[in-house]
Every structure is written in C-alpha cells, then in structure tokens.
Amino acid sequence: MTKVIGAPPPEQPTPPTAAEELDQALAHAWIVAAEIKVEERVAKLADFRGSFTTVAGTRVDALEVYCRNCRRPYEDVAEDDCEALIDNRHLIGGDQTQRAKRKIPQPPSNARIVPGGVIQRRGIGAYVSGVSRPAR
Template identity: 80%
Template sequence: MDEPTPPDAAEEPEQQPLAHVWIIAAEIKVEERIAKVADFRGSFTTDVGTRVDALEVYCRNCRRPYEDVAENDCEALIDNRHLIGGDQSQRAKRKVPEPPPAARLLPGGVIQRRGIGSYISGVSRPAR
C-alpha cells in the first residue's frame, strides 16, 4: 500500500502567532444595481481600476489601528482583555439610575407576542 505523501512546506504558509493580520475598512462608490446585489449576497465584484478609499487600517486579531501597533507583535493571543473592556473581575458594576422622588411606576399594557394577534398588531413586523 502506498502511504499518502505529506504536503510540501511551500504549499502551506507558515503561521506566525504574533503576526498581525491587516485588514482595511473601505468605502467604494457603486451604482444602484451593484448595491442591490451586494446587499443581497453580501459581496460584489469591482471593475478593474476602481479606486478604493481606505477608511481605517487595523489588525483583524487584536483590533488595533495600524499606526498604533505596526512595529509591535500582535497581542491578541497574549492578552485580549482590551477587547472586552479590561479584567471583568475588577470592573465596577453598572449603576441602576434611581427615579426622581416624585416619579411613579405605572404598569404597562399586555403585549401579544405570539399568534396572529401579534402579527396584526405589528410586533413581528415593523410599522410603515
């Protein structure tokens, strides 16, 4: 029996865990028909020579701007706490605002969330 040969090292790019993966948030002016296709499919093809305005350049992994971390290693695998607002055990809890002294809480009406009544009343579809 022949054993399968391992793929060449040249075919698979080396994974550098501390390397940034740069992406660009872009703005492209398109016609209405292309916008309709892009909205439906989630992608579209541009013409050759289309100029693309870069709104922001940042790392996909650590979500930091290019100019801030271009010379540094990517810290997404090392410490990703900046994406969730810091250490969760040390963050202060959200404060619930107190109502003014003269305020009263009034019970609201019953909202029909299931069945034909909810559809007719507009709960499951936006009002026009």
C-alpha cells in the first residue's frame, strides 16, 4: 500500500449505535418463494446439488413473499417491525400455557383393549420386515 504525503487518513467505519442495532434487528429480511421453468437436465442438476444457475433474462414467478425471520407474509406485516426477536409465539401456535390440552379419545364402553405384538423398528429384523425401508 502506498501512502500519499499530506493526504487525510482514510475514514474508519463507526460501529453502529444501540438504536441502529435495534432498528436492524427489527427489520424484515424479505425472501421470495419462486417458480422457475427449467429443462430436464437443469432439473436433474438442481435435484442433485440443491441449486442451479439460470440464464440472464429468465422470468421468475413469485409464489409467495415473506420474512425469513418471522415467517409472516409481506402483505400482513410490510409496515410493521419484525417480531421474530420480540415475540415468536405465533410460530408455535400461541402461548403454550393458554392452549387447551389434547383430548385422549375414550374407547366405547363395550370395547376390550388387546395388547399388540412387539414391532422391531431397528436392526436387520426391521429391514427384512420392511419397517425401515420405503414402500415401492
């Protein structure tokens, strides 16, 4: 690096203040679920690698636009702050202490419960019996 005599020193970036950090934390990170028509060879590559490259000028149909952090749709929360760091209970179905407990169904009065056999879910026995491999 060369120094120029008499030149002012380069400006150092200033660290963000607490208010700026809070504004950044409350900002939405918008992402788009998209649909792109591709050829069979590109589809095969995308399936194998999990990504692919498109050519310039490819039109992309947006299926949904939502925030990556709070997972809420753009049209619902575009003017609001992101609530992912504040309160994320909406992702788990609300406040767990306020939700009703699951009801266990009662068998009919004339029903008799018969214990079933033991199902082997691990090991070679499970593989041979078809428990651990997908049905074709």
